Amino acid sequence: MSTTAILAFALVALLGVVTPGLDTMVVLRHALLGGRKVGIAVVLGISLGCLVWGAASTLGLTALLVASETAYRVVQLLGAAYLIWLGASGLWRSLRRGRGGALDVEVRVAGAGRGFRAGxxxxxxxxxxxxxxxxxxxxxxxxxxxxxxxxxxxxxxxAIGLAWLGALVVLAGRARRVLSRVSVKRWLDRATAGVLLGLGAAMVADAR
Structure with missing residues (x-):
């Protein structure tokens, strides 16, 4: 493989990674509400997912998924259902505890294990x-x-994904200091949960 081909792939991969999407949203939500440790756990989870998809693609297994429209739609709908569950459960907990004064958002989204699983x-x-x-x-x-x-x-x-998403976690950690007020956290929690619901609904519509 030529150096030109490697550099060209790196550029395309970089553009794909930095384009805001589902991974970016999940990382920012957990990093802003749960802290840097949780954000890094999400990034590692996403990276492991990419490793699984990459291995499957290299071995030709993903071709079966691409060839089968039904299988593709099933996986897409499962992903949409998971996003809707993440958004709906976060929104429900935020609204339920919204009248209780202090809102410990970190308790709900935090935990490196939970963040890793989400990613x-x-x-x-x-x-x-x-x-x-x-x-x-x-x-x-x-x-x-x-x-x-x-x-x-x-x-x-x-590696490019780790570097970019890791940088987002660091930036989110700095922004988190500004967003430390309970009321701000509450509305940030609701807003990001709403975005996840919207992304899930969009995936459902796309699967039809």
Whole structure:
């Protein structure tokens, strides 16, 4: 594989990573409300999800998902259901505790394990990640390219994602100091939960 092909893939991967999407939203929500530790856990979960999708794509397993419209829709609907559950449960808890004065938002979204699970499940139930690898990798692999080259490109994409999403966590940590008031946290919790609901609904509409 030529250096030009590697640099071209890195540029395309960077553009894909920095474009705001579902991963960005999930990371920012948990980092702003749960803190840096939780945000990093989400990033690691997303990265593991990308690793699974990348391995499946390199081995050709994702081709089965892409070839089967029914399987693709099922995974997409499961992802939508998970997003709606995240948004609805967060919104319900926020509204239920909204009259109680102090609102410990961190208790609800925090916990590195919970953050890791949210990042992993959200990524695994997003079939567009698999389609991204299936459509992109072959364009940069050399003729007769083998699993090793595919693994290298997947590793590059994951590394770029770790760097970018990690930077978002750091920025969110700084912004969090400004958003430390309970009332601000409460409305931020509700707003981000509403966005997750909207993304879930959009995925349902897209699956039809």
């Amino acid at each position: 992993l499940v959200t990524n695994l139930l997003n079939p567009k990640v698999g389609v991204f690898y299936m459509s992109l990798l072959p364009q940069f692999l050399p003729v007769g390219g083998h699993i090793g080259w595919g693994a290298l490109l997947v590793a590059m994409h994951i």
